[in-house]
Amino acid sequence: MINFQSPTSEELARWLSKLIQIPSVTPDQAAGDTAIAGENRMATALSNWFRQFGGEVYIDEVLPNRPNVYAIWWGTGDRWRAVDVHMDTVGVSQMTEPPFSGQIVDGKVRGRGASDTKATLGVLLAILEKLHENEIKLGFNLLVSATADEEADMAGAEEFANWIHKQGMTLNELMVAEPTLCHSAICHKGEIRLEFEVHGQTAHSSQPEQGQNAITAAARLITALDAEHQRLQALPARPPLGHAKLTVTLINGGNGMNTVPDFCRIFVDRRTLPGDDLSLIEKQILSLAKENCPLPVTIEEMSSLNPFLQSADTPWIQSLARFTESDPITVPYGTNASHYAGLAEEIVVLGPGSIDQAHGAEEWIEISQLERMRDILLHWWELT
Ligand SMILES: [Zn+2]
Structure with a gap:
């Protein structure tokens, strides 16, 4: 048990406020505005603070000018x-209040x-500052990974996983921060597009x-894909996530109002469950397409993400569940954890705030959620 002066609510809020004032919009959603696009400004600020608070800092370039910071x-x-x-956020064009x-x-x-x-970054910085001021050493090694590109292709997560493998490191416990209202999320679906x-x-x-x-x-192919979705819904539910899903999401085709069309493209989003074999699913969909489409059809995988499943x-x-007095949950959205299978003995997705406030016209967080996150981290780090 170590006693140190833990950060106050005001300090937590002030750290978060500072971070919000450093724009780090994922470039695809920044509409070419270089003053707000990319993670570079945030990466520089974080590496300075981390060094100032006694961290050994590594910059890992993921994409041009878009590094991870460890x-x-x-x-x-x-x-x-x-x-x-x-580190990245979604765009701000839909916002009805000053975004930064x-x-x-x-x-x-x-x-x-x-x-x-x-x-989560704000809470981490507030605690790390105090630990440094009080010259407190933790009883374990702490690694903070600030990653790029989560809101687009999760290239930062992929790179972080590679980096850990290169170091020959196995992590014991890995927390992936996303707004879960400080509940432990231990499962989400994967996807193939x-x-x-x-x-x-x-x-x-x-003629x-x-x-x-x-x-x-x-059209015949679409009908068959819809039937495949219905077939998946009729299978026995697989806890904790239930059923896989298949949605036809986009279509385009044709050459003109008076021409027999020689092409039609459709896009499919297939949500997968833990334990699913992605290559098998792709083979099944390919044969389904060939059986049901009267003309030649080709398929290209646009992207895929693994499901995430951690035992409860x-x-x-279990210690997190006891401390937060809440059972682990599942979340409907994908996270960086898709890339972290095998990277740590235990992985949890957990962070303050609600996904309802994310990506919207307004974004805010209750300071009580920051306090909750502070308490969870201090308990996990054996500082209380
Ligand atoms: Zn997020």
Whole structure:
């Protein structure tokens, strides 16, 4: 038991406010505004603070000018505890309040990233500052990973996983910060995104028999894909996530109002469950497409993400459940944890704030959530 002066609510709020005032919009959503795009400003600020508070800092370039920042605080024990927080936020064009104000008012901190997910970074910095001031060494090694690109392709998470493998490190406990209202999330679905292209033959639409209509062929394919979704729903539910899902999400095709279309593209989002074999699913969908589409069809995988599943019966997860007096939950959205299978003995997705406040026209977090996160971290780090 170590006694140190833990950060006050005001200090937690002030740290978060500072971080919100450093824009780090994921570039795809920054509409070319270089003053707000990318993680570089945030990475520089964080590496300075981490160094100032006694961290050993590593900069790992993920994409041009978009690095991850890792910092290690060596402790007195051999265990490795890690927190992964993404630095990027979604765009701000849909916001109806100043996005980077970091205004502290009515028990809330406001601005883009307040809940998703600068809040965890703010709480971490407030605690690390105090530990440094009080010259306290932790009883384990702490690794903080501030990652880039979570809101787009999760390239930062992929790179962090590679870096850990290169170091030959196994982490004992890894917390992936996302707004879960400080509940322990131990499971989410994976996804595969596929593009189908149906290949036909054009002809004048006054003589359609001379062509091969890619759109009507695609319609049959869509009906078959919808039937596949219904089949998945009729299978026995697989706890804790229930059923896999398949949604046809986009369509485009055709060449003109008076032409038999020679192509039609459709896009499918297939949500997967822990234990699913992604390559098997792709093979099944390919054969389903070939059986049901009367014209040649090609399939391209646009992206895929693994599901995340952590047992609820492991020591740390149980300790978190006792401390927070809440059972582990599942979340509907994907996280960096998709890339972290095998990286740590136990992995949890946990952070302050609600996903309801993320990505919206307004974003804020209750300061009471920051206090809750502070208490969870202090308990985990054996400081209370
Ligand atoms: Zn997030």
